[in-house]
Amino acid sequence: MKLLMHTCCAPCSVFCIDSLREEKIEPTVYWYNPNIHPYEEYAKRRDCLKEYCKSIKVNAIFDDEYGLDNFCKEAAGDIKARCVNYCYPVRLRKTCEYAKANGYDAVTTTLLYSIYQNHNFIKNYLEKLCKEYGLEFVYRDFRVGFWKGQQKAHDLGLYMQKYCGCIFSLEDKELNRNVQKPKLPENFKFLPAIKMINIKKEKNNKEKYLDLLLEADPSKEMIEKYLQDGEMFVLTYKEEPACIAVTIKLNENAIELKNLVTKEKYRGKGYAKRMIKYLADNYKTKYNKMIVGTTENNIPFYVKQGFDNYEKTIKNFFIDNYKKDLYDGSLHCTDLYYYSRNLKK
Numbered sequence: 001m002k003l004l005m006h007t008c009c010a011p012c013s014v015f016c017i018d019s020l021r022e023e024k025i026e027p028t029v030y031w032y033n034p035n036i037h038p039y040e041e042y043a044k045r046r047d048c049l050k051e052y053c054k055s056i057k058v059n060a061i062f063d064d065e066y067g068l069d070n071f072c073k074e075a076a077g078d079i080k081a082r083c084v085n086y087c088y089p090v091r092l093r094k095t096c097e098y099a100k101a102n103g104y105d106a107v108t109t110t111l112l113y114s115i116y117q118n119h120n121f122i123k124n125y126l127e128k129l130c131k132e133y134g135l136e137f138v139y140r141d142f143r144v145g146f147w148k149g150q151q152k153a154h155d156l157g158l159y160m161q162k163y164c165g166c167i168f169s170l171e172d173k174e175l176n177r178n179v180q181k182p183k184l185p186e187n188f189k190f191l192p193a194i195k196m197i198n199i200k201k202e203k204n205n206k207e208k209y210l211d212l213l214l215e216a217d218p219s220k221e222m223i224e225k226y227l228q229d230g231e232m233f234v235l236t237y238k239e240e241p242a243c244i245a246v247t248i249k250l251n252e253n254a255i256e257l258k259n260l261v262t263k264e265k266y267r268g269k270g271y272a273k274r275m276i277k278y279l280a281d282n283y284k285t286k287y288n289k290m291i292v293g294t295t296e297n298n299i300p301f302y303v304k305q306g307f308d309n310y311e312k313t314i315k316n317f318f319i320d321n322y323k324k325d326l327y328d329g330s331l332h333c334t335d336l337y338y339y340s341r342n343l344k345k
């Protein structure tokens, strides 16, 4: 079966893709969502989905039409009925059109996952469209995995949106108006949240994390120096330390990230990214910027995490301060590069 799955965002795709793969169905993700406003939010959701698809090696197609003007024109006629009059139909029809024109024989949508969407309308509408286009409708009540999917998306550090998508839903959310009640399938049990990931400031026994800190900075003397006055944060997954960060106050204006390390088995899950976000939120009221010193190899990672302001280079830092030659992969470390992140942005 060649299945095209209309996909509204990364978090909603997690359970849908996992459960289809369990059935040995490999979906192709199809992004067409002109209903997400403003553009910044649209780009955030789209880019998060792009990254997620890449990370789980799922084929994805992005139809990048940002249709604020058209959406508003069509939705404004009857704002209350905008979801069923325009928003669902335009996205689902486009998916069927693409599927038909590109040799897919079946379609489905992640809209069937959200407990906040009009499930029955979506189901009936897509069923009708499939008949019209001669496609198979792969209907699944993905809502049964809603909690599981949300938890996994959260743990992966995916961008979790705070409102449905359009400017009208943003306004509803801001004004706490028309709050959507979840629509659950029959016999659905809404499980309580199990918080698997936690980040806490470690006040005592910082030394017990020394082995892990040494993976990012092989100088015990250096670590001991900044550990004394530094603040340590520990991200635990199911209560096991997975990622550690140590920061130190530079002056009234800036805090420095001295060490950031993720345990090997937890790498690639976005924990370091989450830690940086946590630190930025934690320090944004106290400092203007967070600085990090890094080897050349890690510059792209930090720039992506918002450390996009070049500060300075300390020439031969690793040669002058470490007894042994240091290597980061195949790179012989010599200079230390400083970048900063504006915490007020």
Ligand code: SF4
Residues within 6 Å of the ligand: 035, 036, 082, 083, 087, 088, 164, 165, 166, 167, 168, 169
């Ligand atoms: S509330 Fe959501 S489903 Fe309804 S029109 Fe807005 S974006 Fe579309």
